[in-house]
Amino acid sequence: MSAASASGSEPVAIIAGNGRLPFYVAEAARQAGTPPFIIQLRSERSHDWSGFDHMEADIGAFRPVVTALQKRGIRKVVLSGGVTTRPDLLGLRPTARVFLSLPSILKKLKSGGDDKVLRMVIELFERHGFEIIAAQAIAGDLLATAGVLGAVAPDRDAIGDILAAGEAARTIGAMDIGQGAVSLGGRVVALEGAEGTDQMLERVRTMRESGRISRKHRGALVKLCKPQQDLRADLPSIGPETVRAASAAGLGGIAVEAGRALVLDRAEAIAEADRAGLFLYGLEPDEIAAPAS
Numbered sequence: 001m002s003a004a005s006a007s008g009s010e011p012v013a014i015i016a017g018n019g020r021l022p023f024y025v026a027e028a029a030r031q032a033g034t035p036p037f038i039i040q041l042r043s044e045r046s047h048d049w050s051g052f053d054h055m056e057a058d059i060g061a062f063r064p065v066v067t068a069l070q071k072r073g074i075r076k077v078v079l080s081g082g083v084t085t086r087p088d089l090l091g092l093r094p095t096a097r098v099f100l101s102l103p104s105i106l107k108k109l110k111s112g113g114d115d116k117v118l119r120m121v122i123e124l125f126e127r128h129g130f131e132i133i134a135a136q137a138i139a140g141d142l143l144a145t146a147g148v149l150g151a152v153a154p155d156r157d158a159i160g161d162i163l164a165a166g167e168a169a170r171t172i173g174a175m176d177i178g179q180g181a182v183s184l185g186g187r188v189v190a191l192e193g194a195e196g197t198d199q200m201l202e203r204v205r206t207m208r209e210s211g212r213i214s215r216k217h218r219g220a221l222v223k224l225c226k227p228q229q230d231l232r233a234d235l236p237s238i239g240p241e242t243v244r245a246a247s248a249a250g251l252g253g254i255a256v257e258a259g260r261a262l263v264l265d266r267a268e269a270i271a272e273a274d275r276a277g278l279f280l281y282g283l284e285p286d287e288i289a290a291p292a293s
Contacts, residue, residue, distance in 0.1 A: 011074045012138070013037045017081025018044040020264045021135060021142075021237060025080050026052060028139035037072055039065055044083055059083065066128055077125055079118065079233040080135045082196070118233045134232040136262065146258035149280035150270040154253055158220055158279065160186050162255045165222035166288045173226030179236045182251065184219030197223065201245040208250050218252030224288065225260045239264035243272040243280070253279030257288065
């Protein structure tokens with residue numbers, strides 16, 4: 001895995017949520033000669049960071065994080081990995097600089113979708129002089145490439161499902177609900193919400209087994225960036241687990257945006273897809289262009 005030159009030799013911090021992405025970003029930074037400082041969100045712990053300079057922090061514990069970054073002279077921050085919980089309002093530890101913004105922060109935490117909350121977090125870091133950089137600026141090899149990624153290509157029926165699911169994913173993305181949708185036979189049967197992709201695919205599997213949806217059509221999962229999404233955080237991602245869940249749901253394949261989605265454990269994900277007869281496909285922008293109004 002290579003690291004983008006954007007990381008340079010300047011120190012970087014990684015706010016680590018759950019999943020494999022923070023580990024890949026950390027390894028890419030270290031291979032580029034910039035060992036990162038890891039801030040593991042305590043409620044999302046999924047890795048042993050003993051080989052890195054690291055700390056744990058509760059979600060909402062902004063003040064100790066800022067103090068740790070300033071102590072180390074770190075200005076660049078990566079937001080990486082999933083976050084399944086919102087901070088306990090009683091556990092918020094703001095800096096003096098953001099104290100007066102608490103009413104707005106609390107409102108967004110209570111009613112905002114993931115995109116609004118991420119934008120709020122980015123704004124808070126920037127207000128303290130930090131620069132938020134994208135995970136793909138360090139670990140560019142994770143970006144999905146265009147076209148067929150494995151041995152299986154989508155057929156005509158699959159293309160129809162990709163277009164239908166893509167339109168649905170774009171619609172719910174604009175509403176800050178989720179990034180993914182599933183279509184079978186041109187019919188959208190599942191939309192991703194706060195539960196995430198794997199749980200959505202589990203619902204598809206259950207509906208398939210109970211006969212609620214067609215057993216004839218395999219269908220497709222499509223994951224897209226939200227139209228308003230800040231590309232520095234929370235790009236759609238897939239990996240071997242996604243492929244296995246899609247296979248268990250009886251789907252024919254997965255499509256994501258080339259250059260705007262991440263493929264984790266790429267070789268393993270492709271091998272899993274090939275074994276299961278699933279396509280993995282990187283969509284070009286003109287293949288998922290928004291329909292004319």
